[in-house]
Amino acid sequence: MTNDGAVLSIQGLSRRFGSREVVRSLDLSMARGERIALWGPNGSGKTTVLRCVAGTLTPTAGRVEIVGHPAGALQARRLVGASLAQERSFYLRLSGHANLMFFARLRYDSEREAAAGVAALEDELELGEIARQRADRCSSGMIQQLAIARALLGDPAVILLDEPTKSLDADARGRLWAAIDRRPNAAVLFATHLDSDLEHCDERLSFPV
């Protein structure tokens, strides 16, 4: 953590794509256990902020730090679990379980820990059927649940969720928020345009900023 106790610190974040400035001078600080919703219509820059925190997009200006490490640095990526662009980000020829095992091996120190981590998440999120199915035979809602499980692998300090409930049924939404509740030390930053998601956050940040 930084001196002020923030696990996530965003200072003056701006991101431009060509001539279009999608995010302008965003400041945000999150402590452990805090949940903030980035709320706004499609195309307002919410996902851009998540990608900057995940380290897959470099800000045009400003700083993003995870527990004092610049976003995108190896140490920062270890601390962040992200569910981005969930509709299309799995290996379609592999089962849900094989996909989760692959990503778990990148985050855990040993094969045994990875297997235990995946088994625990499959149990917690009730992914039995989804884990057995090949990803190309899963519906978008099933894939979304897999993406959430991937974001939770390795108990990250910062969890990023992009439209986490968009394709989920009521039961799956319940399991998602219950899983988040069981991680009181994680800072959760999620993007949504759904009013119903806002009851699960401490604060909302309206977009565009």
Add this chain to the structure above:
Amino acid sequence: MLALVRRDFQVTRSYRLPFALDLVYGFINLLVYFFISKTFEGARTANLGAAPSYFAFVTVGIAITVVIGAASSGLAARIREEQLTGTLEALMAQPLTATEVALGLAGFPFLFAVVRAALYILIAGTVFGLPLGEADWLGFVLCLTVAGVALSALGVLVGSLVLVIKRGELLAGMIPFAMGLLSGAFFPVSVLPGWLEVIGRVVPTRFAFDGLRAAVFEGAGWEADTVTLALIALVGLPIAIAFFAKALAYGRRSGTLGQY
């Protein structure tokens, strides 16, 4: 890195037919050159180096071209697949270094190609009577492995290009073919026109072809070529990985890691 190799193995294994078809294709390829070699049996040939016949010469050429192809274009093909399936951004959000990504993605295509190359030579020996009695198999494995690592430097460079420009398949496909053609996969470099022969003699793959033919057919004389390839790997691979890291940084800056 091993996680990436294992994942690619799982994906490849899920397509069963191409495994078998690849072997059939390799067999037919050998068959064609076997009969070409028969056609000109007894005819005077250019210096074939360590190879006792044109069929022996070209069998090693074909086998090594498979490895060259995988080493030089395997990573590029894997990156392009990650771009098309949308998994590249998810992968880059994981705690992996540029070296781990580059070598991990190149790993399975390379290992698979080494197995295919060894199978081709084995088939040539058992079915087509290729003389393998003198082979130094340790030398063969060492030379093949070092050649693959050296040529991977080129593959990582092409992979960097695909990260930036995306459509690099044509270049990735052309490189192994051009290198094989120039450096003695299908005919000795001595038959090339003088100026092209000079180029052919310094193309890194030439050392692979010469070293492997020496290991397989003479059981000696592969060491110098292997050392040269090791030097190429030592210099080339770090440079290529530095380029790859730059290409990844460019993808993060331009926001193109999630694009097709």
